[in-house]
Amino acid sequence: MGEDVKAQVKSSSVTVSGRKQSDADTVEDDDRRYAILAIEEALKSAPEDGRPHPKVGAVIVKDGNLLSQAHRGEKSKSHAEYVALEDKLPDDLVAGATVYTTLEPCTTRKHPKIPCAQRIIDRRVARVVIGMLDPNPDIRGLGDQLLSEAGIEIQLFPRDLGSQVEEINRDFIRVQKQRQTPVGFATLESDPKEFWEQRKRLPETELLRKIWSKPYWHVWIRPTEFKKARFQDVEQCRQFMLSSEVRVQDWFAYPSFSPHTLEVGDQCISGEIEHSSTMVSRAERWSIFRSGQFIHNRSFDEIAQLGDRVHVMEILDMTTAGFELAARMASRGVLTPRAAITFALRGVAGRSLTWPQDLFGDIDAVGRNCWCQDEIIEVERRVTTDELSTRKRALALEVALEIYTKFGWTEPSTEGLENAQNKRFGAG
Secondary structure (H helix, E strand, O other), X not given: OHHHHHHHHHOOOOXXXXXXXXXXXXXXXXXXXXXXXXXXXXXXXXXOOOOOOOOXXXXXXXXXXXXXXXEOOOOOOOOHHHHHHHHOOOOOOOOXXXXXXEEOOXXXXXXXXXOHHHHHHHOOOOEEEEEEOOXXXXXXXXXXXXXXXXXXXXXXXXXXXXXXXXXXXXXXXXXXXXXXXXXXXXXXXOOOHHHHHHHXXXXXXHHHHHHHOOOEEEEEEEEOOOOOOOOOOHHHHHHHHHHHXXXXXXXXXXXXXXXXXXXXXXXEEEXXXXXXXXXXXXXXXXXXXXXXXXXXXXXXXXXXXXXXXXXXXHHHHHHXXXXXXXXXXXXOOOOOOEEEEEXXXXXXXXXXXXXXXXXXXXXXXXXXXXXXXXXXXXXXXXXXXXXXXXXXXXXXXXXXXXXXHHOOXXXXXXXXXXXXXXXXXXXX
16 A cells, blocks of 8 residues: 555656646646645554554645645654644744645644644644544544634545545554444444535624634534435424524523524524623524534633633533424424434633532532543434433433533532423423
8 A cells, every 4th residue: 555655646747845836737636646645644654552543644735835744653642733733834834725634633632732623723724635534433523623613624635545544544443433332322423424515505704703712612413314305495494493492591592593683595594693791791603404404603601700610500501402402303303313412612621610509609519620621522412303302301411411521520419400400491
């Protein structure tokens, strides 16, 4: 495999480094040339231990010029994108460049390391071309999603080169597919590509960019099989949302919107709203497609008394409301036969968890030293429509508990949380 790739690189009629693109060249030709170079770099990857690790190569190109290339392990315990961007180009102007990487950029690293996807966003890269999505179920699709939400163009290697990337990583892929998941968790499944194509066509509004600039929630509800018209038309989508708002006692409905400002598109409807008062500030935007795909971005509640801490009830409210909305979608036949529901918290590294028990916050049910080391927390469930109908509250609490553990809160009062859940959403 290594000799085949090298032969393809050498057979290119144009020098890679320092070349000027001629009129006869196409973008596809350039992508192929640099993708091959990234694969050649990946073949040099050095594992840090005896376990199977992905072979990753990265190439940085700007204005037809090769800026840098690197591979995983080139620098001890460092990812290829880090070496190519930060180790080799720390002071260079990378804004507007294209990154060719054989593996989807990661979205989580052990503190204090910064995930590669975030590094790419911070350096204002314009385009990323990926060899394959990460087969790790904890990461798969998140890099693509995070970069897309930041306005970065995402494309894949040509199909035959993508197959070569999978071939050189077959041991790593096999290990990820064989991973045992705990009881109640889904086995590794890929979401239909049509959902991703729909997501990429959503407009990037000023409010959405504002949400992305802050710590925020990303909730994604969809059926596990794609059908274009699970709602007959967009009017049916609109009527569903008007009749399915989830009420939360003494708080905001889920999702929040003004019926008079709903945006009607060809395949979806969208709503957004920004709230600011002396008590709390928040902003949100959501879209629901005829295909049954619901996408929701919402900034964390900004409450002066809490500072940058995250309230326990904000997490429980979001998971409970999300499952409640999914159950209503399922009752309309929108999520048959199974649903995938993802809750992600973005920008939470260093944030503490809190549950004040009195007006002044002197008594906190969480206690001290419960804070998050990860920049992103993501929890997903894939369930049948029957489970959504009969276990929506329990599922929501399970997800909330899993999120709490990411903050280091491992012994919460389940009974107290159930009581709070019933008080805010009514008896289950």
